[in-house]
Amino acid sequence: MTWRLPQASTMAGAVDTLFDFVLWTSVASFLIIVLGKLIFLVRFRRKKIPEKESLYLTGHTATELSVAVILLVWVMVIFYWGWADYKKLRSAPAGAMEINVIAKQWLWEIQYPDGRRLTNELVVPKGKPVKLIMTSQDVLHSFFVPDFRVKQDIIPNTYTSLWFEATEAGEHPVYCAEYCGAAHSGMLATVRVLEPAAFEAWQLAGFLGEAGAAEGEAASEPKSLAEKGREIFMAKGCQACHTTDGSKGLGPSQKGIFGATEALEGGGTVTVDENYIRESLMEPAKKVVKGFQPIMPTFKGQLTDEEINALIGFIKSLGGK
Numbered sequence: 281m282t283w284r285l286p287q288a289s290t291m292a293g294a295v296d297t298l299f300d301f302v303l304w305t306s307v308a309s310f311l312i313i314v315l316g317k318l319i320f321l322v323r324f325r326r327k328k329i330p331e332k333e334s335l336y337l338t339g340h341t342a343t344e345l346s347v348a349v350i351l352l353v354w355v356m357v358i359f360y361w362g363w364a365d366y367k368k369l370r371s372a373p374a375g376a377m378e379i380n381v382i383a384k385q386w387l388w389e390i391q392y393p394d395g396r397r398l399t400n401e402l403v404v405p406k407g408k409p410v411k412l413i414m415t416s417q418d419v420l421h422s423f424f425v426p427d428f429r430v431k432q433d434i435i436p437n438t439y440t441s442l443w444f445e446a447t448e449a450g451e452h453p454v455y456c457a458e459y460c461g462a463a464h465s466g467m468l469a470t471v472r473v474l475e476p477a478a479f480e481a482w483q484l485a486g487f488l489g490e491a492g493a494a495e496g497e498a499a500s501e502p503k504s505l506a507e508k509g510r511e512i513f514m515a516k517g518c519q520a521c522h523t524t525d526g527s528k529g530l531g532p533s534q535k536g537i538f539g540a541t542e543a544l545e546g547g548g549t550v551t552v553d554e555n556y557i558r559e560s561l562m563e564p565a566k567k568v569v570k571g572f573q574p575i576m577p578t579f580k581g582q583l584t585d586e587e588i589n590a591l592i593g594f595i596k597s598l599g600g601k
């Protein structure tokens with residue numbers, strides 16, 4: 281239908297179908313109630329049936345119960361259907377391409393694993409799942425792509441994520457959907473969806489373009505996120521306590537920890553993901569790995585969001601699940 285936004289992701293159709301179900305069943309029940317009321321108003325108006333002849337009804341259990349049951353079934357159908365789709369929307373397929381998003385008043389920074397950075401533009405291939413790992417540098421924001429029917433709040437000091445698989449090449453607008461201050465309404469970006477071959481060419485052209493831009497010199501290739509992370513790892517002195525080859529130091533080796541489940545001092549376990557690594561850097565004493573002393577210093581205020589993303593990219597590159 282023409283009044284509908286383009287359906288440009290694999291989940292857009294499913295979201296619309298559920299929306300339509302809720303809309304049209306609501307319209308139907310509205311009509312049943314309002315038309316029924318009108319019919320009763322006319323049919324049983326005072327003039328036609330004298331008051332003394334009308335029935336005095338105090339209730340009708342069977343009717344009331346059946347209405348309650350029908351409504352309950354209807355709500356449960358909506359709940360179950362919504363839950364099933366929600367689960368799909370929440371779990372990115374394995375092997376999705378990961379891209380970091382940093383929201384700030386009032387723009388979007390995009391960080392690619394290959395080290396490229398864009399502002400207010402997200403370039404993705406068509407037909408490939410993309411997972412965005414997002415954080416905010418200041419206040420709450422929300423990443424909303426209406427054409428894809430995906431939206432996710434972005435929260436400072438933590439990571440939230442969202443995934444989509446674009447099905448239509450072209451440009452799709454991104455809005456911030458959480459009021460974030462004076463220029464909130466101008467916090468816009470574009471998702472540019474390219475055919476897979478064009479996407480590869482774009483990636484390649486980016487490398488050549490950036491290299492050529494360095495005053496004609498044969499500049500080195502831009503560093504990947506993991507390489508930047510390795511540099512920060514060395515510069516910040518992480519390697520004093522952490523090895524990257526699996527051997528034990530003052531702290532646990534960073535090799536292969538991503539996605540692993542680790543035992544903690546005082547009981548309990550934790551699965552190493554983006555948020556746990558971030559917390560380890562900001563508040564190292566909050567969860568102490570079993571068999572280690574709480575000697576790691578906090579890096580609060582010493583690392584930018586981009587640097588933390590790079591460190592996480594580096595730790596991921598050391599293997600893991």
Ligand code: HEC
Nearest residue numbers: 516517518521530531532557560564567568569572573576
């Ligand atoms: C003074 C030594 C020291 C330094 C410097 C240090 N750490 Fe740690 N780190 C530790 C110790 C000890 C632990 C385990 C105890 C804990 O969880 O707090 C740890 C835990 C961690 C964990 C959780 C690991 C796991 O297996 O669950 C991560 C991730 C981490 N550090 C990353 C870093 C990074 C990145 C840096 C540099 C920016 C760094 N550390 C600097 C000592 C250090």
Ligand SMILES: [Cu+2]
Nearest residue numbers: 421456460467
């Ligand atoms: Cu915003």
